[in-house]
Amino acid sequence: GAGVSQTPSNKVTEKGKYVELRCDPISGHTALYWYRQSLGQGPEFLIYFQGTGAADDSGLPNDRFFAVRPEGSVSTLKIQRTERGDSAVYLCASSLLSGGPYEQYFGPGTRLTVT
Amino acid sequence: EDQVTQSPEALRLQEGESSSLNCSYTVSGLRGLFWYRQDPGKGPEFLFTLYSAGEEKEKERLKATLTKKESFLHITAPKPEDSATYLCAVQAGGNYQLIWGAGTKLIIKP
Numbered sequence: 438g439a440g441v442s443q444t445p446s447n448k449v450t451e452k453g454k455y456v457e458l459r460c461d462p463i464s465g466h467t468a469l470y471w472y473r474q475s476l477g478q479g480p481e482f483l484i485y486f487q488g489t490g491a492a493d494d495s496g497l498p499n500d501r502f503f504a505v506r507p508e509g510s511v512s513t514l515k516i517q518r519t520e521r522g523d524s525a526v527y528l529c530a531s532s533l534l535s536g537g538p539y540e541q542y543f544g545p546g547t548r549l550t551v552t
Numbered sequence: 553e554d555q556v557t558q559s560p561e562a563l564r565l566q567e568g569e570s571s572s573l574n575c576s577y578t579v580s581g582l583r584g585l586f587w588y589r590q591d592p593g594k595g596p597e598f599l600f601t602l603y604s605a606g607e608e609k610e611k612e613r614l615k616a617t618l619t620k621k622e623s624f625l626h627i628t629a630p631k632p633e634d635s636a637t638y639l640c641a642v643q644a645g646g647n648y649q650l651i652w653g654a655g656t657k658l659i660i661k662p
Contacts, residue, residue, distance in 0.1 A: 441595070470649070479556075479639055479652030480596070493648055528595050538584025538603070538643040541650065543595030 439463070441544035443529050449550045450519055458514040458547045462531030469512050470532075470541060471504055473525040480528055486512060487535040519551045554579040558640055558653035565630055565660050573625040573656045575640030585623050586650065587616050588639040596639055599625075630660045 442461045450456050462469050468487055472480035482496040486506045494504075501519075506512040516523055526548050530541035557576045565571055577585065584603050588596035600609045602618040609616050613634065615626040625638055637657045641650040 468648070477654065479641070479654050480650070481652070482649035485648050487648075496649065530595075535648070537648060538586070538601060540586065540598045540601055542598060543588075545593070545595050 441529055441531055441542055443527075443544040443547050445547060446545065447548045447550075449552060451552055452519060452521060454519055456516050456519055456549065458516075458527050458549070460512045460514070460529030460544060462510065462512070462529070463533075463542055464510075466531035466533050466542075467509070468532045468535045468539070468541075469506060470530040471512070471514050472528040472530065474528055474546070475525050483514070492535070516549075519549075521551045524549055524551045554642070554644055554651050556640055556642055556651050556653040558638075558656050560656060561654070562657040563659070565627075565658070567631055567660055567662050568629045570626070570628045570630070572627070573638055573658070575623040575625070575653055576621060577623070577640075577642050578621075579642050579644035579651065581645045583643045583645070585618055586641045586643070587614075587623070587625055588641065590637045590639055590655070599638075627658070630658075632660045632662050634658065635660045 444459045471483040474480045485493040489509045501517045504514045526546040528546045530543045532539040532541045559574045587599040590596045600616040605620045617624045637655040639655045640653045
């Protein structure tokens with residue numbers, strides 16, 4: 438079946454602009470996670486959704502970052518007033534159930550470059 | 553503080569030369585340890601979940617083991633297509649998030 442998809446695959450934006458990154462999880466997966474990954478590092482947790490609600494947003498670095506999942510499926514990560522330090526690969530993952538430990542399945546990521 | 557450390561950072565092997573990758577962890581209340589493979593430009597691909605010390609899992613040329621302090625990913629007679637970065641992550645306590653190591657970049661030369 439279809440895996441996790443993310444769009445766009447690449448995004449280049451200027452410092453100070455607003456960006457939206459989209460994640461379409463595996464159908465039927467109730468849990469959705471956002472991570473970001475810098476070169477040579479493991480993924481860094483940002484936020485976790487259980488259904489429509491954000492169950493844990495402790496990894497969001499500041500209030501410029503926000504994510505939604507209004508219908509419990511597709512999620513959008515929103516970054517306001519982008520900074521060069523936001524440049525990274527943003528990964529989305531989903532799992533069949535919440536809680537865990539359940540394996541998470543990842544999308545290919547969105548490479549964000551802030552110039 | 554919960555922490556995951558992987559070693560070595562990089563490992564170069566000849567095709568057919570078996571070896572092991574290490575993942576050491578210090579967490580409170582391990583619930584699961586995960587191994588993933590990541591190819592350049594792609595997201596991590598799930599390999600194994602280990603839940604308790606003494607558990608082992610195998611898949612083709614890969615075998616993962618778990619103790620109370622670390623996990624090993626053993627690679628037997630590797631092939632060039634096994635070249636990738638191997639990531640280890642743990643889920644612990646009441647948290648749902650995964651805590652990740654920085655990965656081991658494995659290069660298998662033909």
